[in-house]
Amino acid sequence: MISITLLLLGNAIAACSVLPRVPLISSGEMDQVKRSVFVIEGLVCGKNSLGTGVLVQQGVLTNAHVVAGSETLKLIDSDGREFSSFVLAIDFQTDLALLDSSRITQEPLQTSKPRLDMDVVLMVGSGKEIQAIHSEIKRLIDISIADIYGDGAYVRSGMELSADVAPGDSGGPIVNTDEEVIGLVFSRSTNNEGISYGISSEEFEKVTSQASETAVETGDCRN
Numbered sequence: 001m002i003s004i005t006l007l008l009l010g011n012a013i014a015a016c017s018v019l020p021r022v023p024l025i026s027s028g029e030m031d032q033v034k035r036s037v038f039v040i041e042g043l044v045c046g047k048n049s050l051g052t053g054v055l056v057q058q059g060v061l062t063n064a065h066v067v068a069g070s071e072t073l074k075l076i077d078s079d080g081r082e083f084s085s086f087v088l089a090i091d092f093q094t095d096l097a098l099l100d101s102s103r104i105t106q107e108p109l110q111t112s113k114p115r116l117d118m119d120v121v122l123m124v125g126s127g128k129e130i131q132a133i134h135s136e137i138k139r140l141i142d143i144s145i146a147d148i149y150g151d152g153a154y155v156r157s158g159m160e161l162s163a164d165v166a167p168g169d170s171g172g173p174i175v176n177t178d179e180e181v182i183g184l185v186f187s188r189s190t191n192n193e194g195i196s197y198g199i200s201s202e203e204f205e206k207v208t209s210q211a212s213e214t215a216v217e218t219g220d221c222r223n
Contacts, residue, residue, distance in 0.1 A: 036109045038075040039125035045069040045221035052125035054173035055108045058208040060099040062171030063186050064090050065148040067097050069221040086215040089207045092147040093154040096207040111201045112180035114159050121175045126168030135163035157200035165196040174198045
C-alpha cells in the first residue's frame with residue numbers, strides 16, 4: 001500500500017495531451033466506445049464544473065469530486081446531444097458517483113478487472129469532446145488517500161498510468177482492448193510529469209450497489 005500526493009482533476013476546463021502511440025482499438029471500435037462516454041457539465045456550488053463519465057449497466061459512472069455539491073447536471077454525448085441527469089449514489093471515500101441514465105439510449109460498456117502492464121485507452125473529455133489517450137498500466141496499487149474533502153485516510157484499489165491528463169478528465173473510463181471498462185481516471189501526479197492514476201473497477205460495486213431510484217444529496221461544496 002502506498003500513500004501518494006495527487007491532484008484531483010474536476011471542476012475546470014483545459015485541453016488534454018494525447019500520447020503518440022499506435023492505436024490499440026480500431027477507429028470503428030473507438031467510435032462505438034465513444035458513444036457510451038459523456039462529457040459531464042454542471043453547476044456545482046455556484047460554479048461551472050466539467051468532468052467525464054461512462055455508461056455502464058447501472059448508470060453513468062464518474063468521480064464523486066466532479067458532482068459533489070451539484071445543483072444541475074447534464075450529459076453530452078459524442079454527437080453533441082444533451083441529457084439532464086442527477087446523482088443516484090455517491091461515495092466520498094472511493095471518489096465514485098453514479099448518475100441517472102434513464103434518458104440515454106446508448107449501449108452500456110461492460111466492465112473487467114485491470115492487469116499489470118495492460119495497454120489501455122483513456123477516454124476523456126477535458127476539451128469538451130471525448131478524446132482518446134493511449135496508455136499503459138505501470139502498477140496496480142492500493143492507494144491510501146483522504147476522502148474528496150481531505151478528511152480521514154482510506155484505501156482504494158487503483159493503478160498508475162503512463163499518461164498526461166488534465167482538469168475535466170476526471171471520471172473518464174480506462175478501457176482495455178476488448179472495449180471493457182477496467183477503471184476511471186481520477187487524478188494526476190503532482191511530482192511526476194506524464195503519470196496519472198485511476199480507480200480500479202473492483203471499487204465500482206461500492207457505489208453501484210447503493211443506487212437509488214431518485215436523486216440523492218450530493219454532499220457539501222469542496223473548497
